Amino acid sequence: MHKAAFISIIGKPNAGKSTFINALMGQHFCIVSPKAQTTRHRIKGFITTDEYQLVFSDTPGIIVPKYKMQEAMMEAMKESLEDADLLLLIHDEADSELSEEVLDVLTNYKGQKILILNKVDKLTEQQIVEKTEHWKASGHFYGVVPFSSVHPFNKSMLVNFLVELSPEHPAYYPDDEISDRSTRFFLAEFIREKILFFYEKEIPYSVEVKIDNFKEEENLIRISALIYVERDSQKAILIGKGGLALKKVASEARKDMEKFLDKPVFLDVFVKVKDNWRNNDLELKRFGYKE
Ligand SMILES: Nc1nc2c(ncn2[C@@H]2O[C@H](COP(=O)(O)OP(=O)(O)OP(=O)(O)O)[C@@H](O)[C@H]2O)c(=O)[nH]1
Ligand SMILES: [Mg+2]
Structure with missing residues (x-):
């Protein structure tokens, strides 16, 4: 059974x-x-x-x-x-x-x-x-x-x-899958997790992360990610003096990615501003919050 x-x-x-x-x-x-x-x-x-x-x-x-x-x-x-x-x-x-x-x-x-x-x-x-x-x-x-x-x-x-x-029922998903979410989703989440750890107040809540490039090479995976914030001032804070704060985020997230993908990762991150995206139906839809 x-x-x-x-x-x-x-x-x-x-x-x-x-x-x-x-x-x-x-x-x-x-x-x-x-x-x-x-x-x-x-x-x-x-x-x-x-x-x-x-x-x-x-x-x-x-x-x-x-x-x-x-x-x-x-x-x-x-x-x-x-x-x-x-x-x-x-x-x-x-x-x-x-x-x-x-x-x-x-x-x-x-x-x-x-x-x-x-x-x-x-x-x-x-x-x-x-x-x-x-x-x-x-x-x-x-x-x-x-x-x-x-x-x-x-x-x-x-x-x-x-x-x-649990009721008697056949499996809903193939036995070699562990989630309904894509690899890219989890990679973006790893970056958001580091932002939640390293920044205070509104920053973690104003951030959305998207993986915009994922390229598997023989010995390395090249990943680039876009981090969206709501205002220029948040962009400056996220990047930090001399880009050090953002570098720390990227380097910690990269470690999680390497564990998850079981391969060395080269990670590039860029920050963009998207005004008030948390209150915008279209942007939320584009970011996958609404069907
Ligand atoms: N001591 C202790 N801490 C825990 C345990 N489970 C979770 N935590 C801590 O509780 C905090 C919140 O854990 P999460 O798993 O992110 O909580 P969540 O319910 O998913 O929170 P949201 O996603 O914000 O709704 C983290 O700091 C965890 O380390 C536990 O069993 N023991
Ligand atoms: Mg949670």
């Missing part, structure tokens, strides 16, 4: 959704950062064996949208619930309550819901038991599972549990 399921991963920004998927898949797949709203799209990642296929959807953290890009982010999150067989709410152990927005999404979803009590590496065993009991008693969830991406001690148990809950 073969099992397959679509599993939607939702939660507040920074709850650890992307880290959770990376831990389950065993690789740096979705980008992760200490800043909120790191993930902007629905990104599917597959775990496939002969017996089952789990299709995880990483989603943007649930917020009240303030501009058009954030509206598109919330659409992507909602879309993941439309075809989900199971919902996993990734919950930061530090939050004693569910936000109103998260509660709203939960109550509107009619399928089975599991709460992943995340980041339990920060807790004592006694606290883990207490918090698990607390969320079990809330009545919202079919199951509550403590988890830590730092020490994913119960990873295979959790995967088995999810397989148990």
